Amino acid sequence: MTTPRAEDLADARTQSPPAEAVAVGGGGRGGRFAALGQGLQQLLAFGTLIALMIIFFIASPKFLTITNISSILLSTAVIGILAVGTTFVIITGGIDLSLGTAMTLCSVVVGLLLSNAGLPLPVGILGGLAMGALIGFINGFNVAILGLPPFIATLSMMLVCQGLALVLSGVKPIYFTGVEGFSKIALGEIIPRIPNAVLILFALALVAGIILRKTILGRMTYAIGSNEEATRLSGINTRRWVLAIYTLAGVATGIAGIVLAARLNSAQPQLGVGYELQAIAAVIIGGTSLLGGRGSILGTIIGALIMSVLINGLRILAIQTEWQTVVVGLVVLVAVFADNLRKRRAEGGGRH
Amino acid sequence: MKSYTKAAIAVTAALVMALTACGRGEDSGSGGGGGKGDLDIALVSKGFQHQFWQAVKSGAEEKAKELGVTMTFDGPASETEVDSQLQMLQAAIERQPDAIGYAALDPEACVPLLDQAKQADIPVVEFDAGCNSKVPVTICKTDSKVAGALAADHMAQLMGKKGKVAIVGHSQINSTGVERRDGFVEKMKSDYPDIQIVDIQYGDGDHLKSADIAKAMIAANPDLGGLYGTNEGSAIGIVDAVNELKLPAGKLTIVGFDSGQAQIDAINNGVMAGAITQDPMAIGRCTLESAVKATKGEKMDAVQDTGSFWYDKSNVSSDEIQPKLYK
Numbered sequence: 001m002t003t004p005r006a007e008d009l010a011d012a013r014t015q016s017p018p019a020e021a022v023a024v025g026g027g028g029r030g031g032r033f034a035a036l037g038q039g040l041q042q043l044l045a046f047g048t049l050i051a052l053m054i055i056f057f058i059a060s061p062k063f064l065t066i067t068n069i070s071s072i073l074l075s076t077a078v079i080g081i082l083a084v085g086t087t088f089v090i091i092t093g094g095i096d097l098s099l100g101t102a103m104t105l106c107s108v109v110v111g112l113l114l115s116n117a118g119l120p121l122p123v124g125i126l127g128g129l130a131m132g133a134l135i136g137f138i139n140g141f142n143v144a145i146l147g148l149p150p151f152i153a154t155l156s157m158m159l160v161c162q163g164l165a166l167v168l169s170g171v172k173p174i175y176f177t178g179v180e181g182f183s184k185i186a187l188g189e190i191i192p193r194i195p196n197a198v199l200i201l202f203a204l205a206l207v208a209g210i211i212l213r214k215t216i217l218g219r220m221t222y223a224i225g226s227n228e229e230a231t232r233l234s235g236i237n238t239r240r241w242v243l244a245i246y247t248l249a250g251v252a253t254g255i256a257g258i259v260l261a262a263r264l265n266s267a268q269p270q271l272g273v274g275y276e277l278q279a280i281a282a283v284i285i286g287g288t289s290l291l292g293g294r295g296s297i298l299g300t301i302i303g304a305l306i307m308s309v310l311i312n313g314l315r316i317l318a319i320q321t322e323w324q325t326v327v328v329g330l331v332v333l334v335a336v337f338a339d340n341l342r343k344r345r346a347e348g349g350g351r352h
Numbered sequence: 353m354k355s356y357t358k359a360a361i362a363v364t365a366a367l368v369m370a371l372t373a374c375g376r377g378e379d380s381g382s383g384g385g386g387g388k389g390d391l392d393i394a395l396v397s398k399g400f401q402h403q404f405w406q407a408v409k410s411g412a413e414e415k416a417k418e419l420g421v422t423m424t425f426d427g428p429a430s431e432t433e434v435d436s437q438l439q440m441l442q443a444a445i446e447r448q449p450d451a452i453g454y455a456a457l458d459p460e461a462c463v464p465l466l467d468q469a470k471q472a473d474i475p476v477v478e479f480d481a482g483c484n485s486k487v488p489v490t491i492c493k494t495d496s497k498v499a500g501a502l503a504a505d506h507m508a509q510l511m512g513k514k515g516k517v518a519i520v521g522h523s524q525i526n527s528t529g530v531e532r533r534d535g536f537v538e539k540m541k542s543d544y545p546d547i548q549i550v551d552i553q554y555g556d557g558d559h560l561k562s563a564d565i566a567k568a569m570i571a572a573n574p575d576l577g578g579l580y581g582t583n584e585g586s587a588i589g590i591v592d593a594v595n596e597l598k599l600p601a602g603k604l605t606i607v608g609f610d611s612g613q614a615q616i617d618a619i620n621n622g623v624m625a626g627a628i629t630q631d632p633m634a635i636g637r638c639t640l641e642s643a644v645k646a647t648k649g650e651k652m653d654a655v656q657d658t659g660s661f662w663y664d665k666s667n668v669s670s671d672e673i674q675p676k677l678y679k
Contacts, residue, residue, distance in 0.1 A: 316568050
């Protein structure tokens with residue numbers, strides 16, 4: 001990481017084009033090293049995915065059928081959407097433990113609006129997204145403005161959401177049986193054989209990828225994660241950007257809540273605990289660093305696919321549930337180890 | 353200064369949340385009759401959220417009204433919160449009620465507290481799930497092994513006593529999960545040798561997870577004839593899987609457990625063959641009645657099976673089944 005020179009800082013303050021200022025964090029040799037490392041990690045993750053698929057195909061010819069591939073993609077949708085949103089948060093060096101239950105709360109809100117209040121479909125969808133954005137905004141406010149550690153701030157939010165989902169639903173599932181076309185959001189097939197939930201995941205990933213790589217928001221995400229202090233000293237209001245990033249991740253949580261509710265055709269208030277850890281695991285497997293500053297949406301999608309291919313393959317082979325959990329745990333461990341190894345090498349390289 | 357203001361705002365917000373939460377909590381706390389001189393019965397449940405526990409509670413309240421006793425009903429937010437349930441049991445003992453009704457989340461953790469209840473001369477009856485203790489005088493519950501065997505009998509008959517079946521369980525630890533599975537497996541092994549159980553996996557009662565498990569089982573076993581889900585979430589997961597794969601209704605014989613609107617719908621539209629339901633209100637009534645008997649030192653059977661019942665399209669709206677469906 002290059003230290004910003006005084007002239008750069010002065011420039012940034014007077015002219016304040018944020019994109020220029022952040023180039024301080026992203027450019028230079030260190031940046032190229034990081035980019036190379038990132039490409040390598042993605043390649044590694046992609047190779048793992050292909051290797052897994054080949055192994056499972058050899059072990060059971062039933063693995064690689066069109067129906068099963070479609071099942072795998074559908075089972076990736078909810079966790080994948082959560083993972084894409086939270087990739088931003090993790091790149092800033094933060095963490096969001098409220099993902100799972102916040103998603104549940106969003107699905108309950110959609111249920112209240114559509115099933116209980118009988119409002120039109122678009123209102124329900126907007127309500128779910130707004131709830132997600134609100135939760136994200138509060139998380140962002142607690143982290144950026146009140147300065148609470150993300151772990152604790154979002155842990156509290158996780159509990160608040162879990163409780164509120166139960167209170168608002170009256171501790172009962174809310175069914176969408178009477179809501180015309182709602183389950184089509186997840187299970188309809190605009191493209192034959194590919195459930196809409198999967199299309200939503202890929203569309204969201206595309207948009208998120210563009211935001212992360214091509215917009216100021218994306219550059220801010222990396223800059224804050226690399227060195228929040230330096231970014232702030234460059235005259236950038238990092239608090240405002242962190243707030244925006246958490247809010248954006250919250251919107252993704254809202255989308256996940258809608259897709260989940262549509263797939264189950266019901267809002268299940270007791271669901272969702274533990275989903276955040278699966279989403280975070282997918283992000284880490286995809287090569288995004290928990291320490292912040294590094295990561296990609298493509299990696300996250302590959303990570304989420306690795307998780308669901310692995311779980312589906314083990315299930316096809318009728319491996320005991322207990323061992324499935326052990327294997328997934330080990331894969332996360334290996335991913336974190338690989339990240340750590342690469343980081344140490346990069347740091348070593350930087351000093352020479 | 354500034355950070356003080358922020359902290360104050362945060363604390364105020366937290367307080368407001370906590371207070372509103374309490375306000376809502378209180379009305380669910382107690383029910384039943386009132387007045388001085390009544391017996392005071394404290395029930396500590398495994399939960400209160402699920403409709404099942406709500407039905408247990410209303411059965412107990414009904415009996416409490418009938419017998420003119422006061423009761424409270426408490427339970428943790430989720431069935432994994434062993435610790436907070438023990439605190440509720442502790443609080444119940446300290447209140448010195450005339451009797452305690454208890455459903456154990458963990459069979460070992462409760463032992464010292466039940467000894468404490470004995471020292472305080474508070475008789476204890478159990479419901480739904482027992483504690484490894486000699487203190488309780490009786491337990492009111494569904495015999496889950498009998499219920500699992502009932503599910504196996506019906507599935508075997510529907511499949512012509514031959515074929516492959518798989519089980520989507522909800523827990524490999526929790527006693528209901530284990531017994532509903534074992535009762536089913538043992539019955540199949542002993543009475544239906546031509547039925548083969550090809551796979552047993554666990555989805556924690558999570559609809560989404562259970563659906564993905566069922567889909568993998570169907571993919572792995574193209575000649576699968578039947579699927580058994582050991583609780584509401586597992587059973588609905590199987591139904592979702594079949595719907596997502598667009599398999600024709602009835603191609604697979606699906607047997608569920610417990611009752612809820614989604615299962616009842618699946619039975620009515622033919623996707624699910626039938627399910628086993630319990631009688632939670634009877635559990636509640638039995639528990640309260642036994643607690644009152646225990647205060648008088650009356651002798652009771654160690655285990656009181658409140659029954660399990662098969663329901664399908666033909667009897668789902670009958671007078672016998674309707675009151676046993678907890679939605």
